[in-house]
Amino acid sequence: MSSLAYVELDVRSNFSFLEGGSKAEELIVQAYALGLTGFGLCDRNTLAGVVRAHRALRRLKEDDDEETVALRQAHGEVRLRYFVGSRLVFRDGNELLVYPRDRAAYGRLCRMLSLGKSRIDAGGSAPGKDDPDRIEKGDCRLDFADAATLGEGLIALAPAPERIDDVFERRLLTWREAWPDQFYLAAAPRRRGDDRARLNRLAGIAARTGAPMVATNAVLYHHPDRRPLQDVLTCIREKTTIDEAGFRLEANAERHLKPAVEMARLFRGHEAALARTVEIADQLSFRLTDLSYQYPHEPVPPGWTANRRLAQLAFRGARARFPDGVSASVVETLKKELRLIRKVDYPHYFLTVHDVVQEARRLGILCQGRGSAANSVVCFCLGVTGVDPTSQDLLFERFLSEERKEPPDIDVDFEHERREEVMQYMYTRYGRHRAAICATVIHYRPRSAIRDVGKALGLTEDVTAALANTVWG
Amino acid sequence: MDWPITAWRAARPSPPDAAPDPAVHKPFALVERTTHGLILHALNPAAHALGLKLHQSHADACAIVPELASAPADPVEDAKALRRLAGWMERYSPFVSLDPSPGGLEGLFLDLTGGQHLFGGEAAMARAMLASLERLDVPARIAVADTPGAAWALARHGDATLTLAPEGEAKTALAALPVAALRLDASAIQLLNRFGLRRIGALATLPRAALARRFQDAQALNVLQRLDQALGTLPEPLTPVTAPTVYRVQRVFAEPMTNLEAVAIEAAALTERLALALERDGVGARRLHLTGFRVDGRTTGLDVRLAAASRRAAHLLRLFRDKGFEHLDLGFGIDALALTASVTEPLHARQTSTLADADQANAAARDALVDRLSARLGDGAVLAAHLAESWLPETAETLGPYASRSETPPDPAVGTRPILLFDPPEPIEAVAELPDSAPARFTWRRVARRVLRSSGPERLAPEWWKAAGGCKPKRTRDYYRVEDDQGGRYWVFREGLYDGGDVDPPPSWWMQGLFA
Numbered sequence: 001m002s003s004l005a006y007v008e009l010d011v012r013s014n015f016s017f018l019e020g021g022s023k024a025e026e027l028i029v030q031a032y033a034l035g036l037t038g039f040g041l042c043d044r045n046t047l048a049g050v051v052r053a054h055r056a057l058r059r060l061k062e063d064d065d066e067e068t069v070a071l072r073q074a075h076g077e078v079r080l081r082y083f084v085g086s087r088l089v090f091r092d093g094n095e096l097l098v099y100p101r102d103r104a105a106y107g108r109l110c111r112m113l114s115l116g117k118s119r120i121d122a123g124g125s126a127p128g129k130d131d132p133d134r135i136e137k138g139d140c141r142l143d144f145a146d147a148a149t150l151g152e153g154l155i156a157l158a159p160a161p162e163r164i165d166d167v168f169e170r171r172l173l174t175w176r177e178a179w180p181d182q183f184y185l186a187a188a189p190r191r192r193g194d195d196r197a198r199l200n201r202l203a204g205i206a207a208r209t210g211a212p213m214v215a216t217n218a219v220l221y222h223h224p225d226r227r228p229l230q231d232v233l234t235c236i237r238e239k240t241t242i243d244e245a246g247f248r249l250e251a252n253a254e255r256h257l258k259p260a261v262e263m264a265r266l267f268r269g270h271e272a273a274l275a276r277t278v279e280i281a282d283q284l285s286f287r288l289t290d291l292s293y294q295y296p297h298e299p300v301p302p303g304w305t306a307n308r309r310l311a312q313l314a315f316r317g318a319r320a321r322f323p324d325g326v327s328a329s330v331v332e333t334l335k336k337e338l339r340l341i342r343k344v345d346y347p348h349y350f351l352t353v354h355d356v357v358q359e360a361r362r363l364g365i366l367c368q369g370r371g372s373a374a375n376s377v378v379c380f381c382l383g384v385t386g387v388d389p390t391s392q393d394l395l396f397e398r399f400l401s402e403e404r405k406e407p408p409d410i411d412v413d414f415e416h417e418r419r420e421e422v423m424q425y426m427y428t429r430y431g432r433h434r435a436a437i438c439a440t441v442i443h444y445r446p447r448s449a450i451r452d453v454g455k456a457l458g459l460t461e462d463v464t465a466a467l468a469n470t471v472w473g
Numbered sequence: 474m475d476w477p478i479t480a481w482r483a484a485r486p487s488p489p490d491a492a493p494d495p496a497v498h499k500p501f502a503l504v505e506r507t508t509h510g511l512i513l514h515a516l517n518p519a520a521h522a523l524g525l526k527l528h529q530s531h532a533d534a535c536a537i538v539p540e541l542a543s544a545p546a547d548p549v550e551d552a553k554a555l556r557r558l559a560g561w562m563e564r565y566s567p568f569v570s571l572d573p574s575p576g577g578l579e580g581l582f583l584d585l586t587g588g589q590h591l592f593g594g595e596a597a598m599a600r601a602m603l604a605s606l607e608r609l610d611v612p613a614r615i616a617v618a619d620t621p622g623a624a625w626a627l628a629r630h631g632d633a634t635l636t637l638a639p640e641g642e643a644k645t646a647l648a649a650l651p652v653a654a655l656r657l658d659a660s661a662i663q664l665l666n667r668f669g670l671r672r673i674g675a676l677a678t679l680p681r682a683a684l685a686r687r688f689q690d691a692q693a694l695n696v697l698q699r700l701d702q703a704l705g706t707l708p709e710p711l712t713p714v715t716a717p718t719v720y721r722v723q724r725v726f727a728e729p730m731t732n733l734e735a736v737a738i739e740a741a742a743l744t745e746r747l748a749l750a751l752e753r754d755g756v757g758a759r760r761l762h763l764t765g766f767r768v769d770g771r772t773t774g775l776d777v778r779l780a781a782a783s784r785r786a787a788h789l790l791r792l793f794r795d796k797g798f799e800h801l802d803l804g805f806g807i808d809a810l811a812l813t814a815s816v817t818e819p820l821h822a823r824q825t826s827t828l829a830d831a832d833q834a835n836a837a838a839r840d841a842l843v844d845r846l847s848a849r850l851g852d853g854a855v856l857a858a859h860l861a862e863s864w865l866p867e868t869a870e871t872l873g874p875y876a877s878r879s880e881t882p883p884d885p886a887v888g889t890r891p892i893l894l895f896d897p898p899e900p901i902e903a904v905a906e907l908p909d910s911a912p913a914r915f916t917w918r919r920v921a922r923r924v925l926r927s928s929g930p931e932r933l934a935p936e937w938w939k940a941a942g943g944c945k946p947k948r949t950r951d952y953y954r955v956e957d958d959q960g961g962r963y964w965v966f967r968e969g970l971y972d973g974g975d976v977d978p979p980p981s982w983w984m985q986g987l988f989a
Contacts, residue, residue, distance in 0.1 A: 193888040193931025193952060228937050242938040246862020247887070252932040252949065262972075457938065 006260035007038035007277035009157060010097060010186055010216035012087065015049035017442055018237035021221035021230035024052035027257065029071065030222035032060055032080045034259040038281045042085035042097045045113060045140035048441045050084045054288045057082045083284050086113065090143050094171065097157040097186060098147070101283055103290045105153025112150045116142035148178045155280055157186040157214055160202055173209040184280070185211040187273065188218035189266045191254045199270055214280065215263055215273040220255040227253035235456035242457055295348035296430050299355040306347040310378075311338050313354060317381035321388070330390055333377045337396055341378065344400065346407055353410050354382045359425050366415040367422075373410040375399040384410060446471045476579035477503050477515035477546055479611050480554035483770075500538050503546035504531045514546035555579055557771060558611070559714040564766045564809045565592070565602060567721060570711040572625065574656065580628065582621050582711050599635055609770045619643050621711060622703030626654035626673070643704055648674030655699040665696070676700060720758070720814035722746040729768045729806025736765065736810065737798045741790050743812040748786035757782030757820030763793060765807035773802045777848055780855075780875055781840035782818040788841055795848040843875050864933050866894055866985060888931045889954065891964045891986035898983035901965060905982075908971035911953040915965065917984050922957040929953035930967075948980075954988065962988035 012020035013027055022030075024041060031039040043049045060068055061078045072078065085099040086109060100106040119141040156179050161168055176183040187202045189195045199213075206213040221230050231249050235241060238248050258266075260274075267274050300306050314334055318326045341347055353369075360367045361383070369385035375394040379385045389396070400408040414422050444452070447468045454464030481503060500520035504511045511531035523538050534541055559569045559581050568584035585595060592598035599615045606613040616627035618638040623646065627636040630650045638646040647654065650673050652665045670676050676684075677700060685697060701707035722743045730736060740763055751757060759782050764774040777792040847855045856872040863869045864887065903912035911927030930951035952966040964987070969980030 191930065191932040193929045193954070196928065227934060231938075247864070249864075250934075251864040252934040254932060 004260035004264050004274075005037040005278045006215070006263050006274055007040065007081070007083075007281040008036055008217060008219060008257060008263075009040040009042075009083070009085070009099070009214065009277055009280065010159060010188065011039065011041050011219040011257070013041055013043055013049045013053070014443075015046055015052075015441065016044040016087065018233045019044060019220065021226040021233060022223070024049045025056040026222045027219075028053050028056040028080070028082065029060065030257050032057075032078055033071065033075050034257055035075065036080060036257070036260065037278060038081040038083060040083035040085045040097075040099060040281075042087040042099075044087050044089050045116060045142070046441075047084065047086055047110065047113065050288060053082055054084075081281060083281060084286060084288060088112070088142060088147055089140065090147070091141055092143070094144070094161075095159050096144070096147065096175075097159065098151070098154040099157075099280065099284050100286045101153045101155065101181070102286050106286050106290075108150040108152060109154060112142065112147055113140065115146060115150075116140035144175060144178070148175075148180065152180045154180075155182045155184070155283065157184045157216070157280075158211065159186045159216070159218065160188070164198065164201055164205070169205050169209060172205065172211055176209055176211045182280075182283075183211050184214045184276065185209070186214050186216045186218075187270075188216050189254075191252055195266070196269075199267065203270060203273075212276055213270065213273045214276045215267045215270065216277075217258050217263065218255055219257050220250075222257050224253040224256045226256070230255075232453055232456045236452045241455070296352060296434065297348070299351040300348070306351060307338070307342045310341065310347040310350055313351075314338065314378050314381045317383055318377075320383075321381055327390075330377060333390060333396070334381065337376060337378045337400075340396075340400060340402065344402060346400075349407060349410075350378060350382065353384055353412065355429075356422065356426065357382070357384050357412060359429075360414060360422055363418075363421060363425075365418045365421060367412055369410060369412045371409070371411040372399040373408070373412075376408075379410065384412065476555060477548070477551045478517050480551045481515075481544060481547075483554065483610065484550065500525070500541045502531075502534065502541055502543045504543045505546045505548070514548070551579075555581070556714060560772050561766060561770045562602075563714070563764075564723070564725070564811070565598065568711075568713045570713050572621075574625075580625065582624070584711070584713075585617065596637055599637065603635055608768075611770075618646065620703055620705040621709050622656065622699065623647055623705070625656060626650050626703060630654040644677060647703060648672065648677070652676060655696070655703055657696060657699055661696055673700070673703070677704070720747060720750050720754075720756075720817060721811060722750065723809060723811040725809045726807070729808045730810075731803050731806040733798050733801065733803070736801060736803070736807070737794070739810050740793060740798070740812065741786075743810065744786045744790045744793075747812050747814060748784050748789065751784035751814065751817070751820075752822075755819060755821055756817040757784045758789065758814035758817055760814070760816035761789060761792070762813045762815060763801075764811045764813065765801055765803060766809040766811070767804045767807050769804055771804065773804070773807070775800060777844075778852065779840075780843040780847070781837070782820040783841070783844070784820060788844070792844055792848045795845055847875070863936065865936065866890065867896060868936065868939075888952075889988075891962075891988045894964075894986040895984060898966070898985045901982045901984045903965065903967070903982040905967070909951055909967075911955055912965065912982065915955075915982065917963070922959070922961070924955045925958055927953050927955040952985070964988065 008031065011027060013022060013024040014020045015024065020043070027041065028039065039053075041049055041053045057078070057080065060071065060080075083099055084106065085097055088096045088098060090096070098109060100109050117140050156175075158172055158175060172185060185202060185206045187199060187206075189199065203213050205211075221227070227250070231242065231245070234249055235245050238245060240248070242249075264271070264274055295306075297306075300309050315326075318330060318334060322330065341350065357367055357369070369379055373379045374385045374387050375389050375396050376385070376399050377389055377396070379399075380388055450468045450471065451464050454467060459467075478501070482497075497517065498519065500523050501517045502513045502520050502525065503515040505514035509530065513525060513527055513529045513531060513534055516525055516527060520538065520541065525534050525538060525541070531543065555571060559571055562569045562581055562583060566583045566585055566588055570582045570584075572580040572582055574580065585598065589595045589598050592601055595617050599617050603613060603615055614628045614631070614634045614636075616624045616631055616636040616638065618624040618627055618636075619640060620643060623638060623643040626647055627638055627650070630653070636646075651671060652673055653662050654673060655676075657665075665671075665676065670679075676696075681697065698707060702709045724739055724743060726739075730739070743763075747758075747761075757779075759779050761777050761779075762774055764772050766772055775793055775796050775798070777789075777796055779792070783789065843855050852874065855875045857875040858870045859873040861869055861871045869887070869890075899917065901915045901917040903915035905912040909930050911929055912924055914921065914923050916922070930953055932949060932951050934949045935947055948969045950966045950968050951970070952964060954962065954964055956962045964985045965982060966985055967980050967982050969978075971980060
C-alpha cells in the first residue's frame, strides 16, 4: 500500500435518497479495499446511514465469515477510519458538509437536523397539496444561520458549486466569518477538461476567503460500474426518462471512490489540499461508540448513586414485605440480584419502574407487575410484583442474566381505564425534551423500484407492470 | 329536421325522377341495433304521421305499420355529415357551432352578429339560407333570435319554417311554445306537465324561488337554467366548429365556378385583400387556408404553413401556387371562396437601413425559400439542425422540422467545442504519457505534429442506454484541446482508458475537430 494518506470526506450513500448509488456497506468495503486512510459519510440532511457504515466497518474488523476473511487476506489489516458527518442542504439550495469533533457537537448536529425537520408544522394548519409551505417526506427546512448558531465543534466544508463565480466567493467569505469552528472549501475534480484551471481558481478563492481548500471527489457511488444506476436515480429524481434527461446526467463515471495515489495525481500542485483531509480527520474524535443509552436521572435524589438508592429502596421494601423479619436467604438473594444489576448497569431502569408504580399507587390506580419480573426479589420488594419469588423457588436468571446483554423487561399492567393518567404522569415527569425522532427512512420496495426504473428507462406502463408482477414484495 | 334521414338520403344517389323516393313519401325509419333489439332511431314525416315514436322497438313499429321501410342507422356518419354541413354554412358566418340534440332535433347555431348587412339584413339572410339548404335537399327550419335557446325553441316549435323574433322580445315569442322547447329531458317535461305547466309563458311567470323550491333536485336546476338561457339572463357559450378567425376574406360568385384558373385569379385577389388586413394590424400569417364552398354542400381547400410570419401577398400566393391549385376538387363548381389566416403572429414593419441588415434580409429570404420548398416538397422535407442535450459531440445535434428550430445558444455546461467536427473522427497516431495526459506528439493525415500546449482531459462516458452500433462510442473517451507548433488547434480524443482496464483492444487516438 502506498504511504500517501487520504481521507475522502464527501461521500453520499443511498441514504441520500435518489442521489447516492451505493450502499454504506459497499462504500466502506471499497474504501478499505482501496487503502484509504479514512472515510466520511455525509448524507443529505440525515445521519440515517451512519449506523450501517459503522456496523460494516466493525464487521470488516471483527467478523470471521468467509467474505471478510478473504478481504482481509487480500488487503491487509483494517486501518480505515470512519467519520460521522452530514450534508446540510439549506433552503436556498446551498450545501455544507459538517463533521462533529466530539459527542457534544454530535448532539448539536442532531438538534440542528431535528430543528430543520420539525419545522414541518411551521406553515400552519393542515397544509394542502399546493401549499408552498407543505413539506414532503424527508424535507428539511434549515438555513445557514440556524446551522451557524449550533455549529460549535462542527468542522464545516463548503462544496464548490458547478459554476464558480463572485457570488460564490462572497458567500464563502460570509460563511467562513460566521462559522464558529474551522471552515474549509471542498474542491472536487470534475474531469470536464478544465480541472487544472478550476482547481487553480478555487485555490485562489480559498486563499482570499481564508477557507483552506480540501480535496474530495464528491463521491456518488463506490465503483464506476454504478454509473447506470446513478443515471437512473437522477431520472427518477428529475421525473424524466433517460432519453430526455440530457445534461442532468453526469458526463462521465468519475464520481466513485478513488485511491490516494489517484487523488494525489488529480490534485497535483495542490498537495496541501490532500494533506488537509488527514488534518481534519485527526481532529475528529467522535465515534458512534461514544453514544449509549442515557437514563433519566429523576428518581435518584441529588448526591446519591442510582445503585445506592436502589439498594436502599429494596431493603426498605423488604422490611415492609416481610414484617416478621427478613430471612437470611431473602437478604442473600437480594444482595445477589443487586450485585448483578450493578454489574449490568441497569439500576436506573428499576428506579424508573418503581417511580411509576409508586405514583400509580398514590393515585389509587390498580397495577400489577407480571411475567418474568415476578422472578425477581428486587421487584417484589420494590412493590412492582406481588408474589414472593423465594417462596415459589423461581429462577432469577430467567429475568436478568449477564449473558443476555439486553435490558430486562418488566411488564406492569395498569387499570385500563386510568392508564391515560399514568401516561400523563410520564409526560410531565420526564418531559418533552427527552422526545426524539426515530429515523424514518424512505426506501424502495422491489415493485415500486421496478416501476420507477421502468419509467426512467422509458418502458411503457404495461411492460413495467408486467415486470413488477414477477417479483414478490 | 330528422337529420339522420336527410344524411342517409344525401349519402345515396337520388332515385330516378319517376320512382318515388321511399324515404320521402312512404313511412320510413332508420333503425339502430341495441341490447334491446332493433329500435327506431329516426323517422320521416310519413312515419311520424302514422303515430310511430322514436326509440320504439322495430318489431312493435312493424306491427302498427306493416309497410314500414327501414335501413340501418349510422350515427357516426350522421355526425360527420352534420359537421360537413356546418363547414359549408360558414359561408354565412365564421361562427357555426354544432347542436347534436338527439332524436331528430339536430341543428346548427350560427352567430350572425355583424354579418347581416352583407346579405341584406337578417330576414333576407335567413331566407337565403333556407333557399340554399332547400337546393341541397336539406329540409330546414330557421329561427333568428337573441339567444341560442330562443332560436332553438322557435325553430323546432314555431309555426313557420322561418321565424324572426324581434330583438328583445324573446319572452313574448316563446310564451306560447310548449315547455319541451326549452331543451329539457323527458322526465322534466313530464313533471312540468303534471303540474299543469305546459307553456313556457306559464313557467316564466311563476316566482323563481317557488319554482326552485318545488324542484329541489338537478332537474329543477336544469329547468331554471334552460329558461334563463332562452331568455338571455344566463349566457350560453357555444363552441364553433372552426375556431374564430380574425383574418378572413371571402368572395361569393354569381355562377358556380368550375375553372381552376379562374379560382387562381380569385385567390390572388383574396390574397391581396388579406395582406392588406394583416398589414393594417401589424401581423403576419403562419398558417393559411383557402376554402372553396361547393354547390353540393361540401368544401374543398388548400393549407399552407409558413416558417416565419409573412404578409407579402406575392409570397403567400406563390405558396398556394406551389402547393398546386389543381389539388382543389371543385366538383360541380364552387360558389364562394374564402381565404383565412388561422395562425398569425405580430410582424412589425422594419426600417430598411442603408447599411443593409444583410443578416435580416438573408433570414427573410431563407425563410421564404424554406416556405416554398416545404410547400412543394412537403412539410417533412426541409430540416434544420437542433441542439440535443448530449455530452457527446456525435449526438449533440439532431435534424428536425425547420419551423420548430430554436436559436438558443448551446448550454455552457458543455465544454468548449470546435467549429469544425469530423464525423466520423479520423484516426491519428499519438504519443502520450500514461494514464491520461494529453498527447506530446501526434501524426494526422501523415503529418507529424508536436504539441506545445494542451488542456484536458474532458472525460465523456458512452450513453449506455442507447443501443450499441453505428458510430456510437462504446468506450469512455478523454478529449484534449491541443495546439501544435504551427499554431493549429485541434480537438483530439483517446477512446478507452488506460487506468480503466481497456486493454483489448488497446485505447486508440482520434482527431475529432479543428478550432478556429
